Every structure is written in C-alpha cells, then in structure tokens.
Amino acid sequence: MSTPDTPTRHRGAILTPHGFVLGELHQQGGRISAIQGDPISEAQARDSGQPLILPGxxxxxxxxxxxxxxxxxxxxxxxxxxxxxxxxxxxxxxxxxxxxxxxxxxxxxxxxxxxxxxxxxxxxxxxxxxxxxxxxxxxxxxxxxxxxxxxxxxxxxxxxxxxxxxxxxxxxxxxxxxxxxxxxxxxxxxxxxxxxxxxxxxxxxxxxxxxxxxxxxxxxxxxxxxxxxxxxxxxxxxxxxxxxxxxxxxxxxxxxxxxxxxxxxxxxxxxxxxxxxxxxxxxxxxxxxxxxxxxxxxxxxxxxxxxxxxxxxxxxxxxxxxxxxxxxxxxxxxxxxxLALPDRGRLVPGAMADLVMFDPALQLQAVVIEGEAIELQDA
The missing domain is CATH 3.20.20.140 (Metal-dependent hydrolases)
Known part of the structure; x- marks a missing residue:
C-alpha cells in the first residue's frame, strides 16, 4: 500500500492528454513524476488486459x-x-x-x-x-x-x-x-x-x-x-x-x-x-x-x-x-x-497523483488520491 511520499510505479494503459500509453506512471511526494511507455490506440488499451489508468x-x-x-x-x-x-x-x-x-x-x-x-x-x-x-x-x-x-x-x-x-x-x-x-x-x-x-x-x-x-x-x-x-x-x-x-x-x-x-x-x-x-x-x-x-x-x-x-x-x-x-x-x-486547476484532472508529470484504475469491463479496481492508495472496502 503506497503512501504519498513513497516512490511508486503503476503499470497499465495510461490515459494522457495525447492519448493512451502502455507503460508505467511514476509518483512521488503526492505528484506524478514521470510517465513512460509506448503510444497505443484506445482499442489496444481496452484489449491489452492491463489496468486502464485514468485521471481521478x-x-x-x-x-x-x-x-x-x-x-x-x-x-x-x-x-x-x-x-x-x-x-x-x-x-x-x-x-x-x-x-x-x-x-x-x-x-x-x-x-x-x-x-x-x-x-x-x-x-x-x-x-x-x-x-x-x-x-x-x-x-x-x-x-x-x-x-x-x-x-x-x-x-x-x-x-x-x-x-x-x-x-x-x-x-x-x-x-x-x-x-x-x-x-x-x-x-x-x-x-x-x-x-x-x-x-x-x-x-x-x-x-x-x-x-x-x-x-x-x-x-x-x-x-x-x-x-x-x-x-x-x-x-x-x-x-x-x-x-x-x-x-x-x-x-x-x-x-x-x-x-x-x-x-x-x-x-x-x-x-x-x-x-x-x-x-x-x-x-x-x-x-x-x-x-x-x-x-x-x-x-x-x-x-x-x-x-x-x-x-x-x-x-x-x-x-x-x-x-x-x-x-x-x-x-x-x-x-x-x-475551476482553473491545471494540476488535477489530467495525467501529466507534475500533476497531482490522482488516478483511478479500471479493468477492461470498466469495474473500478484501485484509486490513488494525492499519492495515497485508497482502500475500496472496509478493512
């Protein structure tokens, strides 16, 4: 379970402002530090079997x-x-x-x-x-x-x-x-x-x-x-x-x-x-x-x-x-x-590490808020 200060990588089909990338999103200190990978189409993202990573x-x-x-x-x-x-x-x-x-x-x-x-x-x-x-x-x-x-x-x-x-x-x-x-x-x-x-x-x-x-x-x-x-x-x-x-x-x-x-x-x-x-x-x-x-x-x-x-x-x-x-x-x-919030609502380096991860059927699998992984169920 990640905390905002823990360097963490999330692998999947990542939706950036320029389209999907199959690769890794890196976060540290509550913000996105890097996004690395290869561009893919949305159809390829849905068919990849990888988590679909979208802005929170x-x-x-x-x-x-x-x-x-x-x-x-x-x-x-x-x-x-x-x-x-x-x-x-x-x-x-x-x-x-x-x-x-x-x-x-x-x-x-x-x-x-x-x-x-x-x-x-x-x-x-x-x-x-x-x-x-x-x-x-x-x-x-x-x-x-x-x-x-x-x-x-x-x-x-x-x-x-x-x-x-x-x-x-x-x-x-x-x-x-x-x-x-x-x-x-x-x-x-x-x-x-x-x-x-x-x-x-x-x-x-x-x-x-x-x-x-x-x-x-x-x-x-x-x-x-x-x-x-x-x-x-x-x-x-x-x-x-x-x-x-x-x-x-x-x-x-x-x-x-x-x-x-x-x-x-x-x-x-x-x-x-x-x-x-x-x-x-x-x-x-x-x-x-x-x-x-x-x-x-x-x-x-x-x-x-x-x-x-x-x-x-x-x-x-x-x-x-x-x-x-x-x-x-x-x-x-x-x-x-x-609301003029350029560091939210998009997955780019420097933005808040606010993201949601879905399976191919669009069922929610994980949520990260300002770098903190959220429990989706009561412990």
Whole structure:
C-alpha cells in the first residue's frame, strides 16, 4: 500500500492528454513524476488486459453519501468524502442546500476543517458549492423553501468559514445580475440554476460573468422554439455546464443534444446521503428522501438529487457511445479546467497523483488520491 511520499510505479494503459500509453506512471511526494511507455490506440488499451489508468474523478456538486448529508455539520463531510473516494472521486465540492442562514453557517463551519486538511482515505474537498439559497422559489426542485435574494456580505461571511469555489444564482431575481458581476470580480465562479428566467436572462447572466449552468435541464425553464428558456441559453452560448448523467434526471437523447452543443459539458452526481447505500429513507437538508430502483425522490415523486457515483457516470457515458478519453474528460478534465486547476484532472508529470484504475469491463479496481492508495472496502 503506497503512501504519498513513497516512490511508486503503476503499470497499465495510461490515459494522457495525447492519448493512451502502455507503460508505467511514476509518483512521488503526492505528484506524478514521470510517465513512460509506448503510444497505443484506445482499442489496444481496452484489449491489452492491463489496468486502464485514468485521471481521478472531480465532482463539483455533492450533497451527501454513505448515509451522511453536508448540512448535518459535524464530521459529515469527512464521511461523504470517504464514500466518494471509494468510487473514484479524488476531489469534490461539498454542496449546500437552501436553508435558514444559521443552518448554512453551521454547515460551513464544519466544512472548513475538511477543506483545510484531507483526512486519510478521503477525497480532497476543494471547497464549497453554495447551491442555495440565491435561487428562484418557483424552481426549488428538491430544495427546501428558504430561497432569498443574494447578499454579497453573506457570501463573504460564509467564505471566511470555508472557501467558496462555486455559487449557483437565479439571475432573474431583483439585483442578481449586478451581484453576479460583483461575485465574479471578487473571485468566485458563478453559475446559473434553479431559475425561472427566460433565454434573455440567461444571456445577460453570461454577459455579467456567469460561467456555467447548474444540473443542466433540471430546475430551469426548458427549450421551446418560440421561448428558448434557460436551457436554450445554455445550448446556444455555454462553454461549460454541469449535468447529472444518471439516465434518470436527463433523457439520453437530451444528453446527446448537450454533448453536441456545449463543448465542455461535465458530469456531477448531485449525490445525496443515499449514494453508496441500500434502498431506504435518507436526509437531504431538511427533507426526507427515499432511494428506490436507483433513484432518489421526495414523497411526491420529485427527483431529489441522486444516488449516482462517478464511476457509474463514466460507464454511463461510455454506454452512450463516448470513447473512454471523452468520458474521462467529462468526469475529470473539464471540471478541473472550470475551476482553473491545471494540476488535477489530467495525467501529466507534475500533476497531482490522482488516478483511478479500471479493468477492461470498466469495474473500478484501485484509486490513488494525492499519492495515497485508497482502500475500496472496509478493512
């Protein structure tokens, strides 16, 4: 079992930015020190019988996992990061639910410790995705009904407790366009979501500095040929958008539309406490949700986050016809680029030693996070 400081070699079919190499990846001090080998095609990689070594997954929208919810405070985020690490996620954003200010602050206070230091066996928590409360109360989805107008002072207070990397905003609400510009100027990535806004609102938000869309298609106005809606703004203009590829939130045909129009569409799980757990009842913020037949729903049947893990997201993309290289880009590289993380999401010398290893059937065999080999099962 390797530790971050142990010089270690991993042999297999290694996916680099230039394609597959059959050879060895060397790591030391938590980073990739060298990649050596001969170029091969993807078909040869799949047929080689060697482990398929890909960049570790990056998930920018995680509410829970392993029976724990980010809003539980305490050590919940550590448990969540451990659960997702066992499914190949090497770094993530802990994501909040819409809630009263005191509850959000308590969650942030607990998240701060996990952001400052990565406990052994867990994914790196890069920071927080503030998904609520600056959303439209008419497009809550599974969010509790505590939506409110954005406050830059509140964002600053929360950021002092734990680093905010991403903020979801409904741009059509009063004052939000100006606040998007201010948030971006202060260094936060802003994306559009939980929005009842029209196409023009989406375009205006992008012009104000918003950079992406939260769980594309879900909790936003849809595309109609005379009213393109927020989905139309994304399909026409977005460079980046997150999407939930669990094949429940978005029809495969709609996923293929987004793949053709949004160059850097990337995967998120929007996972709840039900991820990595058996069917049953779990918490999602203030809600009770039920996991059954692979989906997670409120009592009224509304989809409420997911039980998706990123290893399954990769398999789903490949099942839709994407190459392994393309599926890897949409589960790792594009998310890293979105957050301007050049040393994650790709296997190159100098990058973090974040990698996942699959067998030819795309079953996860090993995970390395910042040079640490992760136990995939309880000891």
């Amino acid at each position: 997954f990056i998930d920018l929208h995680v509410h829970g996992g392993g029976g724990h919810d980010t809003m539980d405070a305490g050590d919940a985020v550590g448990h969540i990061a451990r659960t997702h690490a066992r499914h190949g996620t090497t770094s993530l954003l802990a994501t909040t639910m819409t809630a009263p200010a005191a509850e959000i602050e308590a969650a942030f206070a607990a998240m701060g410790a996990c952001c400052r230091e990565r406990p052994a066996g867990t994914a790196r928590v890069l920071g927080v995705h503030l998904e609520g409360p600056y959303i439209n109360p008419g497009k809550l989805g599974a969010q509790p009904d505590f939506a409110r107008e954005a406050s830059i002072d509140e964002v600053r207070r929360l950021h002092a407790l734990a680093p905010i990397r991403l903020i979801t905003v409904a741009p059509e609400l009063p004052g939000h366009l100006a606040l998007i510009a201010q948030m971006v100027a202060e260094g936060w990535r802003v994306q559009i979501g939980h929005s009842a806004g029209c196409y023009e609102d989406g375009v205006a938000a992008l012009q104000a500095g918003a950079a992406g869309f939260t769980h594309l298609f879900n909790a936003m106005t849809g595309l109609h040929h005379r009213a393109p809606g927020m989905v139309g703004a994304a399909l026409a203009h977005a460079e980046y958008a997150e999407v939930i590829p669990d094949l429940l939130h978005v029809h495969p045909g709609a996923l293929k539309v987004a793949l053709r129009t949004i160059p850097r569409l990337f995967s998120v799980t929007d996972s709840t406490a039900a991820a990595g757990m058996p069917d049953g009842d779990y918490r999602l913020g203030r809600h009770t949700v039920h996991k059954c037949l692979g989906g997670v729903r409120l009592a009224d049947g509304t989809l409420a986050g997911s039980a998706l893990t990123m290893d399954q997201a990769l398999r789903n993309w490949v099942g839709l016809g994407l190459s392994l290289a393309e599926a890897s880009a949409r589960t790792a590289t594009h998310a890293a680029d979105y």
